[in-house]
Amino acid sequence: xxxxxxxxxxxxxxxxxxxxxxxxxxxxxxxxxxxxxxxxxxxxxxxxxxxxxxxxxxxxxxxxxxxxxxxxxxxxxxxxxxxxxxxxxxxxxxxxxxxxxxxxxxxxxxxxxxxxxxxxxxxxxxxxxxxxxxxxxxxxxxxxxxxxxxxxxxxxxxxxxxxxxxxxxxxxxxxxxxxxxxxxxxxxxxxxxxxxxxxxxxxxxxxxxxxxxxxxxxxxxxxxxxxxxxxxxxxxxxxxxxxxxxxxxx
Amino acid sequence: xxxxxxxxxxxxxxxxxxxxxxxxxxxxxxxxxxxxxxxxxxxxxxxxxxxxxxxxxxxxxxxxxxxxxxxxxxxxxxxxxxxxxxxxxxxxxxxxxxxxxxxxxxxxxxxxxxxxxxxxxxxxxxxxxxxxxxxxxxxxxxxxxxxxxxxxxxxxxxxxxxxxxxxxxxxxxxxxxxxxxxxxxxxxxxxxxxxxxxxxxxxxxxxxxxxxxxxxxxxxxxxxxxxxxxxxxxxxxxxxxxxxxxxxxxxxxxxxxxxxxxxxxxxxxxxxxxxxxxxxxxxxxxxxxxxxxxxxxxxxxxxxxxxxx
Numbered sequence: 001x002x003x004x005x006x007x008x009x010x011x012x013x014x015x016x017x018x019x020x021x022x023x024x025x026x027x028x029x030x031x032x033x034x035x036x037x038x039x040x041x042x043x044x045x046x047x048x049x050x051x052x053x054x055x056x057x058x059x060x061x062x063x064x065x066x067x068x069x070x071x072x073x074x075x076x077x078x079x080x081x082x083x084x085x086x087x088x089x090x091x092x093x094x095x096x097x098x099x100x101x102x103x104x105x106x107x108x109x110x111x112x113x114x115x116x117x118x119x120x121x122x123x124x125x126x127x128x129x130x131x132x133x134x135x136x137x138x139x140x141x142x143x144x145x146x147x148x149x150x151x152x153x154x155x156x157x158x159x160x161x162x163x164x165x166x167x168x169x170x171x172x173x174x175x176x177x178x179x180x181x182x183x184x185x186x187x188x189x190x191x192x193x194x195x196x197x198x199x200x201x202x203x204x205x206x207x208x209x210x211x212x213x214x215x216x217x218x219x220x221x222x223x224x225x226x227x228x229x230x231x232x233x234x235x236x237x238x239x240x241x242x243x244x245x246x247x248x249x250x
Numbered sequence: 251x252x253x254x255x256x257x258x259x260x261x262x263x264x265x266x267x268x269x270x271x272x273x274x275x276x277x278x279x280x281x282x283x284x285x286x287x288x289x290x291x292x293x294x295x296x297x298x299x300x301x302x303x304x305x306x307x308x309x310x311x312x313x314x315x316x317x318x319x320x321x322x323x324x325x326x327x328x329x330x331x332x333x334x335x336x337x338x339x340x341x342x343x344x345x346x347x348x349x350x351x352x353x354x355x356x357x358x359x360x361x362x363x364x365x366x367x368x369x370x371x372x373x374x375x376x377x378x379x380x381x382x383x384x385x386x387x388x389x390x391x392x393x394x395x396x397x398x399x400x401x402x403x404x405x406x407x408x409x410x411x412x413x414x415x416x417x418x419x420x421x422x423x424x425x426x427x428x429x430x431x432x433x434x435x436x437x438x439x440x441x442x443x444x445x446x447x448x449x450x451x452x453x454x455x456x457x458x459x460x461x462x463x464x465x466x467x468x469x470x471x472x473x474x475x476x477x478x479x480x481x482x483x484x485x486x487x488x489x490x491x492x493x494x495x496x497x498x499x500x501x502x503x504x505x506x507x508x509x510x511x512x513x514x515x516x517x518x519x520x521x522x523x524x525x526x527x528x529x530x531x532x533x534x535x536x537x538x539x540x541x542x543x544x545x546x547x548x549x550x551x552x553x554x555x556x557x558x559x
Binding site: 011013014016018023035092093094097117118120121122123124125126127128129130132133134137138139140141142154157158159160161162163164165166167168169175177178179213214215216217218219220221222223225227228229230231232233235238241242245246247249 | 316317318319322342343344346347348349350351353354355358359360361362363375379380381382383384385386387388389390391392393427428429430431432433434435436437449472473474475481484485492493498499506507516517518524528529530532541542543544545546547548549555
């Protein structure tokens with residue numbers, strides 16, 4: 001049983017600064033989305049529970065990905081299947097899903113494809129659903145628990161107003177929520193070993209996929225915040241503010 | 251000239267479908283060009299038809315919202331039948347999961363978590379948060395067909411209005427995906443919907459101990475509101491449940507008043523609260539970025555502020 005984890009290389013959103021309402025991406029380190037790391041942790045722990053198979057990370061992006069991927073290989077992934085191409089810079093979720101689906105087809109005996117419920121930058125949540133459709137597989141989004149037993153999965157989907165437990169035959173696509181687990185911190189030995197784990201690398205042309213985008217972005221600016229920033233100096237003043245806002249308490 | 255063609259709307263949640271009716275009519279003034287699809291749901295069919303639009307009462311045996319693949323198949327058949335160009339879904343969890351799958355089936359471009367739509371130069375411009383909430387992007391979908399998932403509470407629910415109609419339709423979808431719903435559990439009774447509260451007291455990692463949390467909750471109760479938190483307070487400290495988390499991967503709230511305690515102000519959080527009418531921020535770090543987005547700023551230790559309140 002092999003488990004595929006699809007991960008997205010993104011700029012570390014905590015380090016993005018805003019200048020004249022424009023995001024400054026220069027010098028911002030690349031990493032994987034935080035929920036992607038929960039998906040990887042689930043994959044690694046399921047593999048450990050099974051005692052067999054491999055965890056293979058698939059990802060598509062710029063050439064820095066060869067470095068970024070070491071994070072995932074240190075955190076327990078066995079191999080990486082990467083699509084590295086400068087032309088992916090303009091690609092949207094539809095193209096990325098197509099690229100990842102074609103890459104996953106190259107992997108044998110895939111029983112489970114895991115993703116985060118949304119990427120750390122766009123949080124669009126489309127890729128997993130598109131991959132499931134492209135591969136004609138069932139899917140369960142927003143999983144808060146996943147068990148694998150005797151060729152089937154038992155997945156708990158966490159919704160706004162409740163949870164549902166589903167039984168789904170393998171293979172399937174699952175997206176996970178952030179509180180499903182706590183990703184492990186790799187040891188120094190694991191970090192050192194990560195660079196020696198296998199990486200298979202393709203370009204877009206190898207997959208026969210034309211770069212493109214179904215979505216055009218016309219502007220991307222930080223919102224204007226027009227707040228007064230009135231200084232409140234004491235608890236008395238604070239209470240006055242509450243009253244002025246119409247909240248006097250019971 | 252508005253170039254948006256026929257619109258199909260769908261949400262398994264009736265209250266969100268009502269919001270989509272408003273959204274669709276705002277984009278496309280002609281009521282006859284808007285069709286709501288209700289899947290195996292007579293009650294929703296009646297509810298939406300009473301809002302003055304055409305409704306397809308779709309009978310799709312074996313199709314359940316928990317099976318995203320078969321729901322997408324059923325919807326695709328209606329979209330094809332009606333030759334609709336735009337599908338509006340709700341961007342709740344089910345809707346978001348469905349959006350990508352349906353878009354792939356329709357060969358459509360897709361945007362989710364859309365917080366605003368407007369016609370610009372004959373095209374439909376959508377706004378949504380990007381870069382973890384640091385920025386708001388304006389985007390167009392370039393494909394002939396479009397799937398857009400609209401963030402809940404972006405539009406008011408449509409009011410009742412005469413003129414609606416119901417068409418019955420049946421589709422047969424083979425239950426090939428093999429998904430079996432074993433159990434459903436509603437949220438616990440003490441569960442709370444922070445998105446509907448007029449006042450929120452929101453706590454962050456600057457809270458030093460659980461006593462302060464108790465005091466913050468007491469303040470919220472006294473003022474008739476709810477307590478909410480940043481993500482680490484729920485996922486790392488486990489002080490509050492996930493349903494009280496505000497931010498990109500939590501809830502988006504627009505209360506009348508938000509009191510932010512011990513919150514530094516990372517965008518992944520602020521994106522969920524920046525539309526509050528009034529924001530009061532209290533933090534002991536005078537350089538905390540949260541002060542940039544507050545109407546009232548108070549530099550103080552929570553231990554000095556909370557007990558007297």
